[in-house]
Amino acid sequence: MDNINFFFEDIxxxxxxxxxxKQWLVQIAQHFEAKIIELNYIFCSDNYLLEINRQYLNHDYYTDIITFGYSDSILFIxxxxxxxxxxxxENAQSIGITAEEExxxxMAHGLLHLLGFKDKTEAEAAEMRKMEDWALSLRVPRGT
Incomplete structure (x- = not known):
């Protein structure tokens, strides 16, 4: 799993x-017959991500994730x-789940986008939520 990296900026x-x-993320990709070549998760603060959102997407609002894919194929991540x-x-607290689960x-949401799932329409968003739930069902909770 040297092809999945976790980095931390200002947190x-x-x-x-x-x-x-990391094993869980590989399992998700393998389900769709995709190979993770290199997947970097950079965990950061709201302000750090806001600056990325402004600079690269011209959006001036907070978000939970921004994913930049560099492959032309959904089979090679x-x-x-x-x-x-x-x-x-904050989202976890507002919907009453653990920060770990959220x-x-x-993380699954970003990977699912890379695997070709979208969430712009209501139907796409419903399918994305279904796939997120499926992905979370694959996780083995810590301590078991």
Whole structure:
């Protein structure tokens, strides 16, 4: 799993990220017969991600994830995914789930986009949510 990397910009490393998280991401990709060439998750603050959103997408709002894919094929994943830890923690609190579960949902969301899933329309968003739930069902909770 040397092809999946976790980096941390201006935040502390979340305690619940582990090699099991990386194995889980590989499992998701393999389900779709995709190979992860290099997938970098960069965990950061709201302000760090806001600056990326402004600079590269011309959006002036907070978001939980921005994914930049570098491959022309959904079968070969090469990407950087920037995730705001602050945003995922706030979202988790507002919907009543753990920060760990929400962070993993967002990680899966980014990977699912790279695998070709979209969420612009209501139908696409419903399918994306279904796929996120499926992805989360594959995770083995820590300590079991």
């Amino acid at each position: 502390e490393r979340p305690l619940y990220l582990s090699d099991e998280s 090469e990407a950087d995914a920037f995730i705001s830890i602050e945003r995922t923690e 962070l993993h949902r967002v």
